Amino acid sequence: MKTITLMRHAKSSWKDAGLNDLDRPLIQKGLSRTRLIVDHLKDKDFKPEYIITSNALRATETAGIMAHAFGIDNEFVRVEKLLYTADADSYYDHCFDLPEKITHTLIVGHNPAITNFANFFLKEKIDYLPTSGIVSIVFATDKWENIPISGGKVTLLVYPKMFK
Incomplete structure (x- = not known):
């Protein structure tokens, strides 16, 4: 089995209008909401081994928060x-x-690509994955190259407002 977990970046700052979009940092609200997600995931059997991230600062x-929380070394990040401008495919x-x-x-x-990719697998489609939102998809295969043909199943959908 292979698992892909999709996560939209945490809430970021729009404070400095002159700042390049790639350079927008997280704000405190984004950090707090991501900690809520981490706390929830630590109670589950959630153990990613590798992280692939967009190059945008947020x-x-x-x-980095997720790597630290789940003990993932930098060599596995x-x-x-291309994820910054990626499409769902x-x-x-x-x-x-x-x-x-x-395996995970x-x-x-970023939206819209991350939401569009998640919607390939969600029975009830979502309009957008909120910041710090998570969707985990399990694929019935032992080879990464076979994930497009192995029928993914959503095993987890969480976002910060679920914990308020």
Whole structure:
């Protein structure tokens, strides 16, 4: 079995209008909401071994929080510039070259692509995945190259407002 967990980056700042979109940092609300998600996931059998993240600062900061929370070393965190502008189909592409010993990868990205990818598998479609939201999809295969044809099943959908 292979698992892909999709996570939208945490809430970020729009305070500085002159700041390049790639350079927008997380705000305190984003950090707090991500901690809520982490606390919830620690009570579940949630154990990603690898993280693939967009190169946007808000995504790399979110990925760093998750790596720290789940004990993932930097060598197992990959920054992918193309995730910043990716479409839903390309989310698969970023998993094909993962080592087969990895069974669970976390992808930190952006709307609309991350929502569109999640909607391939959700029975009840969502309009958007909220910031710090998580969708885990399990695939009935032992090879990353087979995930597009192995029928993914959603096993987890959580977002911060569920815990208020």
